[in-house]
Amino acid sequence: MSVAGTLETLTFGQAVKAAIAEEMRRDERVVLLGEDVAHHGGMFQVTKGLIDEFGDERVLDTPISESGFIGMALGAALTGLRPVVELMFFDFSLVAMDQLFNQLAKTTAMSGGLPVPLVIRTQGGGYKGAAAQHSQMLEALFLHMPGLKVVAPSSPADAHGLLLSAIRDDNPVFFIEHKQLYAASGPVALGAEQPIGKAHVAREGSDVTIASYSYTLQQALQAADLLAADGVEAEVVDIRTLNPLDLDAVGASLCKTHHLVIAHEAHARCGFGADLAAQVQEKYFDELDAPVLRLCAADVPVPFAKNLEDAVLPSPDKIKSRVLECLGK
């Protein structure tokens, strides 16, 4: 059993699990529900074994009824529990949008201030040949609809620390994991919260800022390595929490580099990159030596064949090209 306060090397998946377990130990109001999360331990094995420690009263397998059980979590959050829901694939959020957006995201505002302490964890993204209905990153929808905090960590330490904060938050938090990150490992200070609302400079540089998050952040770091080999020093800002957004952190980097490229795996139109670009050009117009460029998924559903999927999704090379374009090279 992991103990709070120690530093361990964990995979992203283990770091998530450690945060859940920590909170379940600390606070008996924390309960878990989702499809196959209990007896099987989750499709990605993130909740494996929690039923043994906490019992099937606190770790609940649900029917394939995402609307229903997300709505249930809202009812539980309003009556003394702090549910953590697993939504097996980000893509499946679409069957539960009314409960997510018309119900739980609006409850605090509509009620004039009721707390809604719940977390929805999901897993998204491509690169696995899972095709159009199992590869999506839909965070933009969750940013457009006010009422949910949205978090998308890129490292085990952030996953752990941000999930701790999310479970302790009295607002609903949507927590995005990327299927390509689960196996990545890194040092995790157990029990160390990371604040929601703060971006983080993942790599320092002076020529250009790359803003990213989730798995694409890792690609951005690779792109920065490639760029460094070409003599370009990119600063990489890990946005981490998409709502609330730490615009100041992006601005601070931009004031140094005067060039910004935003990279993410979601579609471009009305995506996070569009949002950040619009905010940046509004607030930092005079700091920009070039337009803010974006590197996103092409605006088509994610195709199946490998060469097609590669053509649609971001890669370190594509990010690098976009950065060079931004720098006029």
Add this chain to the structure above:
Amino acid sequence: MSVAGTLETLTFGQAVKAAIAEEMRRDERVVLLGEDVAHHGGMFQVTKGLIDEFGDERVLDTPISESGFIGMALGAALTGLRPVVELMFFDFSLVAMDQLFNQLAKTTAMSGGLPVPLVIRTQGGGYKGAAAQHSQMLEALFLHMPGLKVVAPSSPADAHGLLLSAIRDDNPVFFIEHKQLYAASGPVALGAEQPIGKAHVAREGSDVTIASYSYTLQQALQAADLLAADGVEAEVVDIRTLNPLDLDAVGASLCKTHHLVIAHEAHARCGFGADLAAQVQEKYFDELDAPVLRLCAADVPVPFAKNLEDAVLPSPDKIKSRVLECLGK
């Protein structure tokens, strides 16, 4: 009975109905379905009387099952019909998101090219004290997910002409009506299509460009009048079709005015305005004398009380202020 080719003064609602009736006469594959659309003629009376002309085989009242009947429309569109669906409130699209985005918007791409000839008409927007779940403009979600054409007319003539095009289109089209527009009247050339994908200069001006659509376009025209009284000549571009987007039309105006304000009723974050601002600064960076500004709904659920709703939603005055801000006045 309205006859194609004649010019009539119609309300927005009548113009929509005339387009549906025209297409149902012309093409027997066109069928209509939705809640209370047949016997009652629709909550906003847009389809009133169509059941009398076309019979209950072609005009169908559905149960309160938006996912179900939108999915049904997809099945019908794949097998020889051209359904026109009424979704009573834009807000209710959230219960049908999987069918909209994972199913019908992706079918053409996933199948490698099958046509999906169907139209979903809906009605959205605020200003009526209908509160958080009956006042939304959710077009950004529909722009982020590729696969649907998205149309949002602001006048009876455009409503008529664009709906004719939408019903004749072999792609799924999402057609947005605004509750505040139904009673507005204007001249309509019956049977005259308007092309999907073309914006339209609704008012000429030289000092600043205001880009808008749907009901907010009417507010933008009022703002332009207010500005004219102050000696500012605003050019107002009616985007009309949000996907495909006519970026060139915005660019052409911008190259004249060098200032752009985007006004819409949807939320700001990851909204249409963010998207357009990001595209404009990327393509027309050197034409911009000031940052692109946006005037959108505040990023909170639409509140009920009148003074609160007024504080959240756009108005001609707010658009005017934002324009002056853009011009540095």
Add this chain to the structure above:
Amino acid sequence: MPPAKKPRSQLTRDDLLGLYRQIVLMMRFEERLLAESQAGNLRGSLHLAKGQEALPAGAGKALRPDDYLTMTYRGHGYALAKGVDLGRMAAEILGRRDGLCGGQGGKMHLFDPAHGLLGANGIVAGGIPTAVGAAWSSQHQGLGRVALTVFGDGAVNQGVAMESFNMAAVWKLPVIFLCENNLYAEMTPLGRSTAETDLAHRFAGFGMTTATFDGNDVLEVYDQVALAAAACRAGKGPVFLQAMTYRTCGHYQLDPGLGYRTKEEVAEWEAKSPAHRYAGWLTKEKHTDKAGLAKLESEALAAVDQAFSFALASPEPPVDKMLAGVFV
């Protein structure tokens, strides 16, 4: 197996008169809402429940104050019967600072957790899973509370409703699904939206106990909800109640309620209206007389007047707090 005695046999004369007062309170409250709407003081659509008053009155009486409730846009009566403050409720519906939700929610979004009210809803069936979650939470924490969720005959065709029925049944949750079968969803008669118009069959298919009864008989409503609540508290799982009723008004304030219904049909149900029937029974059984009823009625009217005086005196809600953002 039905119990030997119906729960109503426990009701005292005060209880019986209280039920009448509750029915009349709701009528007066909704009449006043209509008047305020017609006077232009009340924004948006108003969904009244004229003719369905026995349901909130009976159900409210059968529940404990700490039991949970979710309901629809047509739920004013349930909120009142659950003990929600009349004045704060009127203030919310008028969009005032002292409203239940500070004027942010409005009449389709009434919340009052202190009285178990976890939300009215503008989305058909939208609040049903909330109630299932509250029931789960009660079971989990051993609170002994029951959740009541009220919805219409049209709502049973919304996916999330059916998902909720199944979840409640499989986990044997203490939730009462009360379907106000008023034969129409907006302007659509039940038979046009479902093949099996006896909705109890659908619920039974999920493995739930069901009962169908006269929803215009307040004592029957009381009995059925009391029995259901007792079964829930005894851990026997959810109960589906199909209450046969009718709204003698339109779907909302601008709908005359005809066109899709005949005058005769409406008149027939008006004759069966709960207040009327129950008043007849109370006097026939000599629990009270005309004067006694009149006294209850004027008490109700006075309470409503007082509530609206409070509400109308309440100022506009402050804008800044609302604009500051959605998070607590």
Add this chain to the structure above:
Amino acid sequence: MPPAKKPRSQLTRDDLLGLYRQIVLMMRFEERLLAESQAGNLRGSLHLAKGQEALPAGAGKALRPDDYLTMTYRGHGYALAKGVDLGRMAAEILGRRDGLCGGQGGKMHLFDPAHGLLGANGIVAGGIPTAVGAAWSSQHQGLGRVALTVFGDGAVNQGVAMESFNMAAVWKLPVIFLCENNLYAEMTPLGRSTAETDLAHRFAGFGMTTATFDGNDVLEVYDQVALAAAACRAGKGPVFLQAMTYRTCGHYQLDPGLGYRTKEEVAEWEAKSPAHRYAGWLTKEKHTDKAGLAKLESEALAAVDQAFSFALASPEPPVDKMLAGVFV
């Protein structure tokens, strides 16, 4: 009232042998898919239907070529039985240019309208309303076509599935809801996701004809689907079929299929596997002998080999057309 004779009495010896060939074809096809997956030639999750082969074979035989079909990620066998070209199907699953969808769809999104296939689906229950719409369209245009939609026991808890059942029933649409009740949804046993495990009850609640039968008996499957299709074509409305079956493999290629199921349980169902049982019956009834069966088996294998040769020879799909956008 059941007909005097079961539809199977019409089947010729060729038909009977054809059913066996179809079962074996599916088995060989899926085994090859697994091999390609293990060899790294096939991307993503692969959901096989080992042990459930009687269902596609029997259902495909009972339908007309122009009847419609929607299905799940586990539907390869139905596509084959519906007449979809083996080679183009293999090519799609391998992500090649000559695939059914040009490599854009992949194995969870097989489309072939020429054979009535309106989509496999990666979303549980996602394709059910499509079939209802196709049935409506057929009824509307007087095409006389039936729509078959196939889904699992877990899918009945998804809202849109239940909305679809109700719509089909109220409009008496010619759609067959075929539920492959294989007792598990991923790793969750039926009893953990629904209180009433006899799903026929749920369907009956919507006002639909239902039948429950042995889904591992190909002739029974044929009979049931043929009867249902006849009822649909006669305008009697939708039919719900609950086929009791079992996947003797895991949920997907990386799931050993144990842990949540006992070895004994799996072995019990392996003994009841459709190919095995039907082969026994065919020889016992002297429709063929061991050599005859072996011939059918090698024919099937050859067809599969040929399909994969075609598929593996097909080039990568072109990128430009796909990137050009989603509209036709």
